[in-house]
Amino acid sequence: MTTVARARVCDPRLSPLIGRRYRKNCHYILQFSFGFGERVSGSHHIFFKQGVEEILDLRPKGGKAKPYQVKQVRHVVLKYRLGGAPDAEA
DSSP: OOHHHHHTOOSTTTGGGBTSBHHHHHHHIIIIISOOEEEEETTEEEEEOTTOOOOEEEOOBTTBBOHHHHHHHHHHHHHHTGGGOOSOOO
16 A cells, blocks of 8 residues: 555554554454444454444455455544544545
């Protein structure tokens, strides 16, 4: 992922998801930083949170988060203003 694409991730807690080890970072960020619950179905990690309409279904590729999944998480964080995310939408 390019430097420009990395800069688009506005919440610093999401930047470790890009091009990093999935298991270690994804679970920590979504569960502890943003308060999501998780269930696992095969290789799918399904994250949910009361008051959030969307369900995040994440599946690693090569042990890393896929770029489009990081964008989905970012969209939910911005939409619901989770964890003090900025008001501006990209």
